[in-house]
Amino acid sequence: MSDLETFRAEARAWLEENCPAEMRTPAKGDEDVCWGGRNFVFQSEAQKLWLERCVAKGYTVPDWPKAYGGAGLSPQETKILRQEMAKLGCRSPLNSFGIWMLGPALLKFGTEEQKVHYMGQIARGEIRWCQGYSEPGSGSDLVSMQTFGEDKGDHWVVNGQKIWTSYADKADWIFCLVRTDKTNKYQGISFLLFDMETPGVSTKPIKLISGNSPFCETFFDNVVVPKHQIVGEVNRGWDVAKYLLGHEREMISGMGGDGGVTSIGAAMKATLSQEPVLRAQMALFDVDNLTFRAHGERFMDEWKTGKAHPAYSNLMKYVGTELNKKRNELVMSIGGSQALEWESERANGGSKARNWLRTKANSIEGGTSEVMLNVVSKRILEMPGA
Amino acid sequence: MAMTLTDDQNMLRDTARGFMASEAPVTHFRKFRDMGCKDGFSHGLWKQFAEIGFTGILIPEADGGMGMGQIEAGIVLEEIGRNLSPSPFLTTSVAAVEALKLADKAMRDRWFPGILAGETVIGIAIEEGVKHRPEKIACVAERSGNGFKLTGQKQFVVQGASSDMLIVAARTAGAAGETDGLTLFAVDKDAAGLSIEAARLVDSSVAAHVKLDGVQLDADAVIGEVDGGWAVLSKILDAGRVGAAAEMVGVGSGAMDMTFEYLKTRKQFDRVIGEFQALQHRAAHLYGEMEGARSIVLKAQSLMDEGHAKAELYVAAAKAKAGLACNLSVREGVQMHGGIGMTDEYDIGLYMKRDRSLNEFFGDAYYHADRVATMNGY
Numbered sequence: 149m150s151d152l153e154t155f156r157a158e159a160r161a162w163l164e165e166n167c168p169a170e171m172r173t174p175a176k177g178d179e180d181v182c183w184g185g186r187n188f189v190f191q192s193e194a195q196k197l198w199l200e201r202c203v204a205k206g207y208t209v210p211d212w213p214k215a216y217g218g219a220g221l222s223p224q225e226t227k228i229l230r231q232e233m234a235k236l237g238c239r240s241p242l243n244s245f246g247i248w249m250l251g252p253a254l255l256k257f258g259t260e261e262q263k264v265h266y267m268g269q270i271a272r273g274e275i276r277w278c279q280g281y282s283e284p285g286s287g288s289d290l291v292s293m294q295t296f297g298e299d300k301g302d303h304w305v306v307n308g309q310k311i312w313t314s315y316a317d318k319a320d321w322i323f324c325l326v327r328t329d330k331t332n333k334y335q336g337i338s339f340l341l342f343d344m345e346t347p348g349v350s351t352k353p354i355k356l357i358s359g360n361s362p363f364c365e366t367f368f369d370n371v372v373v374p375k376h377q378i379v380g381e382v383n384r385g386w387d388v389a390k391y392l393l394g395h396e397r398e399m400i401s402g403m404g405g406d407g408g409v410t411s412i413g414a415a416m417k418a419t420l421s422q423e424p425v426l427r428a429q430m431a432l433f434d435v436d437n438l439t440f441r442a443h444g445e446r447f448m449d450e451w452k453t454g455k456a457h458p459a460y461s462n463l464m465k466y467v468g469t470e471l472n473k474k475r476n477e478l479v480m481s482i483g484g485s486q487a488l489e490w491e492s493e494r495a496n497g498g499s500k501a502r503n504w505l506r507t508k509a510n511s512i513e514g515g516t517s518e519v520m521l522n523v524v525s526k527r528i529l530e531m532p533g534a
Numbered sequence: 535m536a537m538t539l540t541d542d543q544n545m546l547r548d549t550a551r552g553f554m555a556s557e558a559p560v561t562h563f564r565k566f567r568d569m570g571c572k573d574g575f576s577h578g579l580w581k582q583f584a585e586i587g588f589t590g591i592l593i594p595e596a597d598g599g600m601g602m603g604q605i606e607a608g609i610v611l612e613e614i615g616r617n618l619s620p621s622p623f624l625t626t627s628v629a630a631v632e633a634l635k636l637a638d639k640a641m642r643d644r645w646f647p648g649i650l651a652g653e654t655v656i657g658i659a660i661e662e663g664v665k666h667r668p669e670k671i672a673c674v675a676e677r678s679g680n681g682f683k684l685t686g687q688k689q690f691v692v693q694g695a696s697s698d699m700l701i702v703a704a705r706t707a708g709a710a711g712e713t714d715g716l717t718l719f720a721v722d723k724d725a726a727g728l729s730i731e732a733a734r735l736v737d738s739s740v741a742a743h744v745k746l747d748g749v750q751l752d753a754d755a756v757i758g759e760v761d762g763g764w765a766v767l768s769k770i771l772d773a774g775r776v777g778a779a780a781e782m783v784g785v786g787s788g789a790m791d792m793t794f795e796y797l798k799t800r801k802q803f804d805r806v807i808g809e810f811q812a813l814q815h816r817a818a819h820l821y822g823e824m825e826g827a828r829s830i831v832l833k834a835q836s837l838m839d840e841g842h843a844k845a846e847l848y849v850a851a852a853k854a855k856a857g858l859a860c861n862l863s864v865r866e867g868v869q870m871h872g873g874i875g876m877t878d879e880y881d882i883g884l885y886m887k888r889d890r891s892l893n894e895f896f897g898d899a900y901y902h903a904d905r906v907a908t909m910n911g912y
Contacts, residue, residue: 224536414911421912428900431907435858435899438851438906439826442833446537453538467822518815525814529794529821533809 156228163236166201170194172237177499181243185276186320199273202241209247209271212255216263217271223452245314246270246277250323253339253392257380266341278344280310280324280366281389288519290325291333291386295368297326297340304328304340306348306371312513316351316364319344326373329383339385341377348372358505359490359498393515394461409441412475416482426481433471433478440471459527466520469510476504535836537829539605546606549586550613557582558619560881566620567738573696574740575620583621584652592631592773597646599631603839604773608780608831615784618881618888620739622655622693624777624895630656632773633701633718633766637757641720645699657697658770659688659721659744666897668703668771669713673746675704681752682706684719684727687745692895694742695732698723701770702746707761716763719755726750737887768846772838774896776849779831779856782892786824786860789867789885793817796871813870820859820866827852827859847909850902857892857899864889 171194175181182188182195190196202208205219211226212218221229251270254263269275286293295308306326316322321343329336344351348371353361380388413420413430420427447464450456479500480487487504489495511517525531539547558579566576583589588610593599600606607628614623626649634645648654660668673686684704694700700721708715721728727749730742758766794817797808807813834852837845864886868875875882893899 411910411912413907417912420907427907427912428903430912431903432854434906434910435851435854435903436826438848439830439855442537442848443826443829446829446832449537453536455538463818463822463825466818467826521815521818522811524818524821529814529817530798531794531808531814531817532798532806533814 152224152228155225156232159225159229160232160236162205163232163238166198166205167233167236167238168194168198171198171239171241173239174237175239180239182239182241182273183276183315183318184242184244184273185318186274187318188273188276198239199241203272206271208242208273209251209267212251212267212271216251216255216267227448242273244270244273244276245279245319246275249279249392249395250277252395253323253379253388256391257339257388262379275320276315276318278313278316278319278322278366280313280316280322282312283309284311288516290389291337293325293327293337295324295326296330297328297338297373299328300372302375304338304373304375306340306342306368306373308368310366310368311354311363313351313364313366314362316344316366317353322349322366323379325385325389328385332383334386335383337385337389338382339379339388340373341379342371342373346371346373356505357508358502360502360506362506394458409438411437412479419482419484423482426478430478430482433474436471437475440467443467457528459523462515462520462523463528465515466511466517466524469507470517472510473507476500476507480504535840537832537836539609543605543609547609547613550588550610551616553582553586554613554617554619558614558621559617560884563618563620563738563884572732572740573693574734574738575622575693575696579619580621580655581652583623583627584650588623589627589652590631590646590650591627592635593646593650594635597642598650599646604776604835605832605839607773607777608783608835611777611780612784612787615781615786615888615892616788618785618788618884622696624774624781625658625692626654626656628777629658629770629774630701632769633757636766636769637720638754640754641757645720648698654699655693655697657691657694657700657742658774659691659694659700659702660767660770661690662686662688664689666894666901668767670710671703671705671716672710673702673704675706675717675719675751677706678750681750681755682717682719684721684746684749684751687743689741689743690894691730691742691744693740694744695730695740700728700744701757702744703763703767704746706763713764715761716767717760718757718763718766719751720757721746721749721751721755735891737884737891739891771896772846772849775853775902776831776834776838778892778895779827779834779849779852782856782860782889783824783828783831785885785888785892786827786856786863789860789863789882789889790820790824792882792885793863793867793870800872807870816866816870820863823859823862827856830855847906850905850909853897854899854902854906857902860889861893861899 170192180191182199206214207219209218210221210229214220247270251267254267281290283293297304297306321341324340325337326340327336328338348369350367351364354363354365355361411434420430447456447460483500486495487500490498490501587600590599591602591607595601634642662672675682675684702719702721703716705715706717727747729745732740732742734740797813798806800807831852834848837848867882868886871882874880
């Protein structure tokens with residue numbers, strides 16, 4: 149057996165031994181997802197146990213170095229572990245913006261002390277992070293942001309407002325873009341980390357068309373941030389932000405739906421067999437879905453070996469989010485009048501309608517589809533013009 | 535396996551790319567088109583294919599070939615597509631070879647040497663209607679003497695009139711619509727009762743209408759098992775479909791590159807038209823579609839090479855996606871070229887014609903999307 153085959157057998161055996169049966173069933177909704185953090189309430193003993201065992205093994209962040217809470221797995225080993233988890237139906241032990249976004253940025257730009265401290269906390273699920281990027285006047289044109297940190301020697305005093313801060317009301321800490329030089333647009337932004345319990349920080353959930361409030365407005369009123377809580381150099385936060393946005397786009401592109409190649413058509417056969425045009429739309433969707441999975445696999449393999457274009461995640465974000473919107477349009481059409489029900493138990497509290505509406509944000513958050521197409525056109529295709 | 539090409543595969547790509555660009559670029563295609571070549575391809579080029587080793591790429595090493603897989607065949611096909619290089623590679627070296635791999639030694643010895651030498655061309659005679667419906671085959675093979683007597687008609691037999699042998703699917707049992715009861719036969723071009731009428735297609739390739747009027751064959755003309763021809767036919771279909779998909783990745787990429795180059799040079803309103811966002815967004819979308827097509831084709835090829843149970847699903851998805859993406863590429867290509875895109879002098883229109891033929895070959899995108907739905911359980 150090759151080393152990778154040995155690893156696969158070991159990973160499989162470990163998962164079978166350690167993943168509780170309850171954690172091998174599909175999560176029914178966001179309430180089943182473990183986000184960790186100071187205020188997280190475990191939904192079951194199995195959820196807690198699964199997290200603890202993964203933390204001990206480094207499997208909440210398998211590809212991070214062991215010194216920072218990971219298992220130090222190679223890209224190939226990480227891929228194999230994920231394949232084996234998918235085969236057994238294992239839930240993700242821990243979801244977090246720390247894992248997906250801040251961690252990779254710290255790994256590239258953080259000091260050794262920051263890596264050990266913050267990445268360790270993330271790996272153990274101790275601190276739940278949120279991201280402070282967009283502002284009311286700065287959406288697609290993010291670099292125009294105004295939230296300002298005044299230099300007070302050993303600290304900054306931050307004033308301003310962020311918007312679309314995911315789960316800010318549930319997060320423990322924020323990684324935040326703050327303007328530290330008003331005279332320089334791109335090289336006047338710093339990437340700061342601070343506790344959401346710092347005096348002067350307040351949040352207000354935003355109710356969306358889905359009826360849910362996954363995003364907040366976040367206000368900063370004379371918030372004191374010590375100078376050592378900066379990632380990278382002063383005024384060079386845009387480099388960190390850009391790097392991190394790449395990861396965000398990868399993450400959102402991975403959402404192209406529920407993550408699998410399994411067709412949703414089979415479960416809806418009774419309806420589809422009576423609706424030939426709808427069945428045809430579903431069939432074409434399945435072609436695109438299988439294509440996107442293969443595309444994602446190829447992209448990740450190229451990314452890990454340094455062969456992918458640095459702007460390629462913009463393309464994946466565009467394709468994946470548009471696909472997910474299409475999927476939910478089909479789910480609504482196939483569901484018919486029952487999918488319209490907003491509250492009934494019969495319609496699972498309107499979950500189809502709410503999910504459908506939620507997906508409309510996919511092609512807006514983290515860079516709109518139009519901005520993604522601009523980036524692909526200019527950076528990958530090298531089309532002329534500003 | 536990883537979805538990236540190995541060093542050996544990259545070397546093969548460089549070889550194929552250099553070979554097609556120098557020996558069989560679009561000017562080569564135009565030359566044979568304009569002389570009204572009855573075959574629609576150059577026998578000299580087919581010999582050159584043999585000399586560089588391409589014709590035997592899928593023939594097992596034990597039989598004198600290179601013993602490679604669908605990924606490697608696809609690498610050659612992509613370059614064929616990119617250059618519109620006319621050749622019997624897809625029918626003979628891909629589809630026919632996959633069938634003959636299941637034949638007995640006598641038949642392999644009869645046909646493989648000619649393919650390896652670039653002397654033999656083999657046609658695939660499956661279609662009986664204007665749309666691809668292989669399970670509906672009605673052509674009859676009755677037992678007669680020590681063998682069989684074939685009666686029926688076939689169409690869209692690509693290069694059929696230039697072929698030395700036709701692989702004919704006929705029914706030895708069962709009824710149209712059943713996969714059991716089919717048998718595949720190797721029919722020599724000179725067989726009595728066989729008549730072949732060549733028809734030039736929109737892309738200047740040549741396909742044939744074939745009549746089988748009591749064609750008498752010996753038992754040793756059977757490829758594989760009597761009544762068990764579906765197993766052989768499946769090999770032809772999978773390889774032909776994924777091969778046509780790979781060629782369409784080449785056609786679509788060639789058209790796309792040509793179009794992007796045009797966007798960067800053509801000026802209107804005192805600007806290079808590639809500066810217009812309306813065109814940039816369409817260009818970026820097209821790029822995404824072609825990248826997706828390239829990915830699903832590679833996935834299907836690697837699953838076929840692994841002998842994976844899901845290969846058939848991915849081949850169907852790959853033929854569908856490559857067809858849709860390539861079709862988008864040539865349509866956008868002609869539109870973005872504007873008026874000159876409509877002229878015979880510019881190459882983009884040739885790509886549009888080639889796409890149309892390849893989309894139809896071995897089943898179009900709608901046929902394969904339907905199969906994806908069926909295989910996915912609805």
